[in-house]
Amino acid sequence: MSTFERYLTAWVVLCIVAGVALGHAFPDVFQAIGGAEIAKVNLPVAVLIWLMIIPMLVKIDFSALGQVKEYWRGIGVTLFINWAVKPFSMAALGWLFIGYVFAPYLPADQISSYIAGLILLAAAPCTAMVFVWSNLSDGEPHFTLSQVALNDVIMVVAFAPIVGLLLGLSAITVPWETLLLSVALYIIVPVIIAQVVRRGVLSGGGQPALAALLGKLQPLSLIALLTTLVLLFGFQGEQIIAQPLIIAILAVPILIQVYFNSGLAYLLNRITGEAHCVAAPSALIGASNFFELAVAAAISLFGFSSGAALATVVGVLIEVPVMLSVVRIVNATKGWYEAGPAVQRRADIARVSANELTDSVNG
Numbered sequence: 001m002s003t004f005e006r007y008l009t010a011w012v013v014l015c016i017v018a019g020v021a022l023g024h025a026f027p028d029v030f031q032a033i034g035g036a037e038i039a040k041v042n043l044p045v046a047v048l049i050w051l052m053i054i055p056m057l058v059k060i061d062f063s064a065l066g067q068v069k070e071y072w073r074g075i076g077v078t079l080f081i082n083w084a085v086k087p088f089s090m091a092a093l094g095w096l097f098i099g100y101v102f103a104p105y106l107p108a109d110q111i112s113s114y115i116a117g118l119i120l121l122a123a124a125p126c127t128a129m130v131f132v133w134s135n136l137s138d139g140e141p142h143f144t145l146s147q148v149a150l151n152d153v154i155m156v157v158a159f160a161p162i163v164g165l166l167l168g169l170s171a172i173t174v175p176w177e178t179l180l181l182s183v184a185l186y187i188i189v190p191v192i193i194a195q196v197v198r199r200g201v202l203s204g205g206g207q208p209a210l211a212a213l214l215g216k217l218q219p220l221s222l223i224a225l226l227t228t229l230v231l232l233f234g235f236q237g238e239q240i241i242a243q244p245l246i247i248a249i250l251a252v253p254i255l256i257q258v259y260f261n262s263g264l265a266y267l268l269n270r271i272t273g274e275a276h277c278v279a280a281p282s283a284l285i286g287a288s289n290f291f292e293l294a295v296a297a298a299i300s301l302f303g304f305s306s307g308a309a310l311a312t313v314v315g316v317l318i319e320v321p322v323m324l325s326v327v328r329i330v331n332a333t334k335g336w337y338e339a340g341p342a343v344q345r346r347a348d349i350a351r352v353s354a355n356e357l358t359d360s361v362n363g
Contacts, residue, residue: 019234020234030234048231049185051224052225053221054193054194059131060194062149062153070142071146073272077265077282078286082285087119089122098253110306114307117302118253119167121289121315126289126290130144130148130281131145134285137327139280140277156188198210228295231304232299232304235304235309250310254314258287258323262284265283270337270342272342273340273343275343280330280331287323288323
């Protein structure tokens with residue numbers, strides 16, 4: 001993890017301060033930026049989102065999908081958490097905390113929008129930072145790569161239906177045309193562009209050339225993210241100043257769902273007997289969110305000044321410290337994990353197979 005990424009939360013806080021201050025100082029400029037739309041797509045933000053997402057997708061090698069069968073237990077657990085649990089658990093937590101427990105402390109006209117933002121945040125699994133979390137937990141790199149590649153493929157077809165279903169259940173009008181346009185603009189097109197760039201660079205210079213390109217693109221991606229946050233908080237400044245507890249309130253369901261989903265994935269992997277080097281990144285992938293896509297979709301669907309956009313930004317704010325705490329937990333509990341009966345059984349079987357192979361070679 002680079003120094004910039006390690007202190008992402010601090011940078012986000014600075015963006016909040018800068019955005020609020022600039023929004024009050026230059027309201028006309030921010031209104032002009034917010035009005036630069038074509039077919040409900042904000043052009044400045046669309047460019048920034050592409051600069052965020054495409055460098056992350058260039059890292060993904062979709063040929064890794066061939067390795068899925070080698071880690072089918074961990075893959076199965078993570079897919080179950082990502083697509084059958086996390087969006088629905090977040091929606092339930094949003095309805096409970098935002099729609100009921102903390103409702104008296106929130107602007108009544110934004111409650112549905114806050115819930116929508118939380119749903120968008122949980123509806124897509126993380127693509128880029130997962131590699132950092134996996135590395136910090138000594139995760140199996142081939143599993144992480146194949147899991148991320150598979151999630152990206154599923155996201156192309158599953159993101160819109162899941163979001164549409166949960167927004168509908170929340171009694172929020174689903175702007176299907178805008179939702180599908182967001183999927184095309186912020187998932188399908190970036191995936192295509194990223195893979196074309198990746199193959200072109202690999203064919204021209206191999207892995208060293210790709211590594212050099214990623215080294216140049218990563219800072220650009222983070223700068224684009226922070227610029228987008230400044231714009232968002234420029235529009236949200238008045239609301240935040242009027243209701244300073246909003247961010248803390250929105251953080252509550254996000255924190256609960258991160259620990260719940262990572263813990264559930266970790267436990268299910270232990271029950272199935274998966275190795276710790278697979279269970280750790282599985283838990284981390286199951287808990288983290290593709291917040292760049294969530295921010296883009298929230299702006300497209302509900303606008304810059306919406307509660308949905310603010311809710312997704314809270315996910316950015318707490319992403320790094322919360323996920324680092326999950327990394328520490330899975331690292332600290334490795335001994336407990338490997339003492340699980342199913343894990344020990346599989347380790348014994350693997351040991352016997354390795355010994356038999358060695359004997360056959362020596363014989």
